[in-house]
Amino acid sequence: MAKIKFTAGRVAEFQCGADGGRAFLWDSAAPGLGLCVTATGAKSYIFQGKLKRQVIRIKIGTPSTWSIPLAQAEARRLKIMIDSGQDPRQVKAKGLRAEQDERDREREEDAAAQARQLRESVTLGAVWPVYVAERSPLWSAVHIASHSKLIHAGGEARKRSKKETKAGPLAAFADVRLAELSAERVEAWARLEAATRPSGARLALRLLKAFLNWCAGHPLYSQIVNGNAAKSSKARESLGKPKVKHDLLQREQLAAWFGAVQKISNPVIAAYLQTLLLVGARREELAALRWVDVDFQWCSMKLGDKIEDFRMVPLTPYVAHLLANLPRRNEWVFSSPAAAAGYIAEPRHAHNEAVAIAGLPHLTLHGLRRSFATLCEWTETPSGIAAQIQGHAPQGVREQNYIRRPLDLLRKWHIKIESWMLEQAGIEFMPEAPGLRVVSANS
Structure with a gap:
């Protein structure tokens, strides 16, 4: 190979030969250093030498980035290595x-440092909204509201009184780091809550357990939580088992209850409470009833359901009368302009006052649902009929897989139940019979 001393001019002037293939120019100063030019005119410094009787060729770089002295120095270095x-x-x-291993090690160290920082800083209160936001599409509005209420910090002014709102049971854990949430801490919390609000604390413990299970399966928080602290048997023992509630209306109490409820100054609440008893629904699913879900022509109502997405129940004559006389202020049947949701949110106060005026024992809104189920026994209504109207899950293989009751069958018994309750309450109600009306030929 002919060699010449590389100069800037020679490097710049060197071109491909007439055949159009690659051409090489070799340097006389640095052994193995060459200049390669392609048919497109691209130039690069190369090094060529022999290693174990085999020719090897290594690209050094382009003349635009490598000066001749630097390329010569690199060629000498490669020559020394080969020798x-x-x-x-x-x-x-x-x-x-x-170098890659070093970069990987640095990334691992950074990730470990971030994990340590997260472990030392993340609190239950910071993760709770993330959990609720991810699970909300699978929950009902009531379940979402429960999660918000249980961790609420409290201290806000109430709308109807000068008292401030109380902190939720889980507010005590809001500032606790997830890494420090231990079974001992939950057990101490349970002993304190058991003295004042065991029912709310039992619900809070169940929701906390579900939350920690979610954390254990989350890629970001699984390494932070120390097991599921809410599974503590001592915490469950401290809070005790829920007591069976017995508040309900007896047959002889119907007259006093209806009389007091009908005198409530707010007609929407009065109609809501009577409907709640006569339908046996859950308080939330009836409160959220929309006008589009009430069919006065075919006498049916579409209620949200805890078991299914919705259920159809009969619109009985007296309930239809109550609803037809309500104001249509918005999309909700039991509307409330003052409520944020647009429908009544807290009818308990009016109901408690009515119960006190009637001289009846303590009766909750859920007690009205219990009353419906119990009073149905007086009319000898089949238990499956009453359960389907109330939205209870079918019991037994036959109910689950074989019984499919049409709405007309439910209506037959539901009207009987309503008529019997009104009779016991001393309410004289004569439903308007559908009749014919004269229609002119021109109309």
Whole structure:
């Protein structure tokens, strides 16, 4: 190979030959240093030498980034490596691997530092909204509201009194780091809550257990939580088992209850409470009833359901009379302009006052649902009929897989139940019979 001393001019002037293939120019100053030019005019410095009787060729770089002295120095370095029996390509690959390993190690250290920082800083109160937001599409509005209420910090002014709202049971854990939430801490909390609000604390413990299960399966929080602290048997023992509630209306109490409820100054609440008893629905699913879900022509109502997405129940004559006389202020049947949701939110106060005026024992809104189920026994209504109207899950293989009751069958018994309750309450109600009306030929 002919060699010449590389100069800037010679490097710049060197071109491909007439055949159009690659051409090489070799330097006389640095052994193995060459200049390669392609048919497109691209130039690069290369090094060529022999290692173990084989010719190897290594690209150094382009003349635009490598000066001639630097290229010569690199060629001499590669020559020394080859003379010592080293393959420059393997040395370079090994160096790249070492650099990559170093970068990987640094990333791992950064990730570990971030994990430590997260472990030391993240609190239950910070993760709770993330959990609720992810699970909300699978929950009902009531379940979402329960999660918000249980961790609420409290201290806000009430709308109807000067008292401030109380903190939810789980507010005590809002500032606790997830890594420090232990079974001992939950057990101490349960002993305190058991003295004042065991029912709310039992619900809070169940929701906390579900939350920690979610954390255990989350890629970000699984390494933070120390097991499920809410599974503590001591905490459950401290809070005790829920007592069976017995508040309901007896047959002889219907007259006093209806008389007091009908005198409530707010007609929407009065109609809501009477409907709640006569339909046996859950308080939330009836409160959220929309006008589009009430069919006065075919006497049916579509209620949201805890078991299914919705259920159809009969619109009995007296309930239809109550609803037809309500104001249509918005989309909700039991509307309330003052409520944020647009429908009545807290009818308990008016109901408690009515119960006190009637001289009746304590009776909750859920007690009205219990009353419906119990009073149905007086009319000898089949238990499956009453359960389907109330939205209870079918019991037994036959109910689950074989019984499919049409709305007309439910209506037959539901009207009987309503008529019997009104009779016991001393309410004389004569439903308007559908009749014919004269229609002119021109109308």
